[in-house]
Amino acid sequence: MLDDQSAAETLPPAHSSGPAWPTEYPDGYAVVDVETTGLARDDRIVSAAVYRLDARGDVIDHWYTPVNPQRDPGPTWIHGLTSEMLADAPLFPEIAGEFAERLEGRVLVAHNAVFDWSMIAREYARARLVAPVRQRLCTIALSKELELPLPNHRLESLAAHYGVVQRRAHHALDDARVLAEAFRPSLHLAARGGIRLPLLACTPLTEWTDSVTPAGPAGGSRARSAGWRPSRRRPACPYPNPGRYEPGGPLVQGMRVAISGDTSIDRELLEDRAVEAGLHVSGSVSRLTSLLVTNDPDSGTSKVARARAYGTPVVDEAAFTQLLRDVAPAPER
Incomplete structure (x- = not known):
């Protein structure tokens, strides 16, 4: 079940036709959303979702998993995930491989991408692994490039602009779906206008050190960051x-x-x-x-x-x- 555990569902891509596609555009995208315990460097991911898209933004499949953060889940009134709900969820190292398979070879797309990339990179660093992501694309930056007539740069405003209906705000899977559906027309608009995509490099984090403090409410030993230097x-x-x-x-x-x-x-x-x-x-x-x-x-x-x-x-x-x-x-x- 997508709402309760790690899952993937293959969907048929909706092929589109049109003018010649820019040859410099990426071959595929991974639209990502993560919900977290907070915004600090030692906060943790509590759920993650990925929509894989082909070169023209058509959906290939999607995937979602809750993650046991080994600490208090933070703002449950936002993401809706309690300690009890996450107690039996996998730890990040247990889903890191499957997550990586869905990111590999693709441009990471997110709304305010620096946040999602930072949280993902830190989780991989804690697990002594490296996320296989080389570039990211922020849909806020893309909206600015396209000069979309948005009242603000919130995800709900971008969704409303394209008529995308949001069902469960701040649920990682639904936020990723909404963003994937809104990204596709933005991508095509950029292609028609010959606009260069605002791609940024993703530099893996390599200097993470951990210290262990008493168990948190979600169970297990709580790995707390001693921080970057x-x-x-x-x-x-x-x-x-x-x-x-x-x-x-x-x-x-x-x-x-x-x-x-x-x-x-x-x-x-x-x-x-x-x-x-x-x-x-x-x-x-x-x-x-x-x-x-x-x-x-x-x-x-x-x-x-x-x-x-x-x-x-x-x-x-x-x-x-x-x-x-x-x-x-x-x-x-």
Whole structure:
């Protein structure tokens, strides 16, 4: 059963005809969605789905599996997977081979692909394996290239643009299906316009080290990351500041973000995740600050006071971590 355990189903491809296909386009794609325990570097995958597509975006087959993260499953109100549901699910090393077979030789396609690729690469690194992925394609970036008239860059907006009906939002299999159905017409639109696909290299992670802490609610020993060994001196944000965050909209690469007060995720990990998404993390609040993140907006800290004085938008950590999953690419200069 696709909803309860690892599964694959072969579907007949819907062949399409049309003008000459760009010879430089990839031979196949793996449309991927993963649900996770959170957004930090030591968070884990709780479910994964892959739709394999041929060179023109037609579905070959699809596959889904829950994954026991060996820790608390995190935001169950989002992905719907509880500790009890995941207790008997396979561990990532047990599904790594089958997952790899569906990725091998294909371009990984995802909505906000840097997030899915980062989570997948880290899981393979923990398992002392390497994901067989060399390139990725972000459908947000592709939508920007195509200049689609979208109100924002959320998956549901892309789906609505193409008339794709979403049945179970934040279920990995349905999100992957929706994205596969929306990616196909985008791919054909790009081909007709002779648009170069926004492909990026996927560099395997090789410096992972683990330490073991007591068992988590999902059972088994909980493998926690001792983390990567990056310098705390981060490079400058390569994107210009697009201005303030508009409540209800997406974050945009280059936005200047400040964090105030205690956070449930380790502060450095939260900042790393923001930097990876293309945001500028600032240690103070000024008129240029796009957004302040705080779990205590009524506190008297200097950052909160300045944000109030400047009219800077404020969100809590939970809202911020969700916004990080769908960061819009920087506007073209």
